[in-house]
Amino acid sequence: MSGGAARAEAAGGTVLRTEGLVKAFGDHVVLDGIDVAVGRHEVVVLIGASGSGKSTLLRAINLLEPIDDGRIWLDDEDISDPRVDADRVRARIGVVFQQFNLFPHLSVLDNVTLAARRVHRTSKAEAEASGLRLLERVGLADRARSYPDRLSGGQQQRVAIVRAIATNPELLLLDEITSALDPQLVGEVLDLVAELKEQGSTILMTTHEMHFAEHAADRVVFLKDGRIAEAGPPEQVLRDPQHPDTRAFLSRLR
Ligand code: ADP
Ligand code: MG
Numbered sequence: 001m002s003g004g005a006a007r008a009e010a011a012g013g014t015v016l017r018t019e020g021l022v023k024a025f026g027d028h029v030v031l032d033g034i035d036v037a038v039g040r041h042e043v044v045v046l047i048g049a050s051g052s053g054k055s056t057l058l059r060a061i062n063l064l065e066p067i068d069d070g071r072i073w074l075d076d077e078d079i080s081d082p083r084v085d086a087d088r089v090r091a092r093i094g095v096v097f098q099q100f101n102l103f104p105h106l107s108v109l110d111n112v113t114l115a116a117r118r119v120h121r122t123s124k125a126e127a128e129a130s131g132l133r134l135l136e137r138v139g140l141a142d143r144a145r146s147y148p149d150r151l152s153g154g155q156q157q158r159v160a161i162v163r164a165i166a167t168n169p170e171l172l173l174l175d176e177i178t179s180a181l182d183p184q185l186v187g188e189v190l191d192l193v194a195e196l197k198e199q200g201s202t203i204l205m206t207t208h209e210m211h212f213a214e215h216a217a218d219r220v221v222f223l224k225d226g227r228i229a230e231a232g233p234p235e236q237v238l239r240d241p242q243h244p245d246t247r248a249f250l251s252r253l254r
Contacts, residue, residue: 012039012040013039013040013075014037014038014039014040014073014075015038015039015040015042015074015075015170015171015202016036016037016038016061016072016073016074016171016202016204017035017036017037017038017072017073018034018035018036018037018057018060018061018070018071018072018073019035019070019071019072019073020033020034020035020069020070020071021033021034021035021036021057021060021067021069021070021071021072022034022067022068022069022070023053023056023060023065023067023068023226024068029226030053030056030226031053031056031057031060031067031226032225032226032227033070033227034053034057034070034223034226034227034228035228036057036204036221036228036231038171038202038203038204039202039218040202041197041200041201041202042202042203042218042219043193043197043201043202043203043205043216043217043218043219044203044204044205044217044218044219044220044221045205045206045207045212045213045216045217045219045220045221045234046058046204046205046206046221046223047206047207047208047210047213047220047221047222047223047237047249048206048222048223048224048249049224049249052223052224052225052226053223053225053226054175054176054206054223055175055176055206057223058095058173058175058204058206060072061093061173061204062090062093062095062173063079063084063086063089063090067080074089074092074093074170074171075170077089087119091115091119091120091167091169092169092170092171093169093170093171093172093173094164094165094167094169094171094172094173095164095172095173095174095175096157096160096161096164096172096173096174096175096177097175097176097177098175098176098177098179098180099180100148100153100156100157100160100180101160102148102156102159102160102163103148104147104148104149105147106147106148107144107145107146107147108135108140108143108144108145108146108147108148108151108159109128109131109132109135109144109145111148111159111163112131112134112135112159112162112163112166113127113128113130113131113166114163115163115166115167116130116131116166116167119167120167127166130166131144131162131166132144134162134165134166135159135162138158138161138162138192140155140158140159140162143155143159152185153180153181153182153185154181154182154185154186154188154189157177157178157181157185157189158188158189158192160177161174161177161189161192161193161196165196165201170202171202171203171204172196172201172202172203172204172205173203173204173205174193174203174204174205174206174207175205175206176206176207176208177189177193177205177207178190178207178209179207179208186209190207190209190212190216193205193212193216194212194215194216197216208253210238210250210253213234213238214234214235214238214239215234217233217234218233219231219232219233219234220232220233220234220237220238221237222237222241222243222245222246222249224245224246224249229243229245229246230242230243230245230246238250
């Protein structure tokens with residue numbers, strides 16, 4: 001193999017893969033055999049009704065939810081192996097949830113640099129220089145010394161995204177990151193996600209913003225009662241859904 005081909009192969013590949021993932025709360029089976037894969041630089045959007053298992057799936061992948069069966073691979077590592085160090089795995093995954101989860105007692109810059117300094121042992125000066133560069137990129141450098149409660153919800157979510165990417169994670173998990181925002185603030189957050197995609201981030205996310213999914217997703221996965229009812233490119237799943245449950249779900253949104 002030529003050097004170029006070897007590099008191309010190393011750059012591609014599958015970042016995340018789940019196989020037969022099962023999760024139950026008591027006798028309520030919430031994930032019922034989920035096989036999902038996210039390739040490098042791919043954006044995969046999970047859709048489905050409330051309660052279909054989207055958040056549980058993201059939490060399971062981030063090892064916040066013990067699974068009952070199946071496997072999860074991050075790159076080539078089986079992270080569902082119980083002997084795996086969950087903190088070490090989580091350090092390779094960036095996560096943003098619906099509710100603003102910035103630390104209220106820390107400045108924007110300290111929020112952004114905390115993980116780099118604590119988990120990755122980057123020096124304060126280095127972490128702050130790179131944190132400021134990232135904040136600059138998203139137009140929030142002038143808020144570096146502000147506290148989260150001085151920011152709009154949209155700005156807070158952009159900071160949360162910056163914090164999630166500050167450690168160069170291999171995978172980003174975004175769970176309804178615009179659902180708690182006023183409608184006029186949704187765009188600035190989704191624009192940032194689209195920009196991350198352009199820059200090559202690998203993203204698994206849930207959203208109810210179908211317009212965004214249609215434009216930014218490489219693949220859309222429709223979950224129904226803990227199973228994948230339909231998956232494919234957005235123009236297929238969203239424009240020409242084959243499964244009656246997908247059709248019913250989409251028509252309720254319109
Ligand atoms: P979604 O994100 O698609 O709305 P969730 O993954 O949050 O769905 O929830 C899927 C199902 O699992 C729901 O019925 C929810 O009530 C249930 N569930 C989620 N977390 C827990 C928990 N910690 N204990 C019991 N049931 C839970
Ligand atoms: Mg959810």
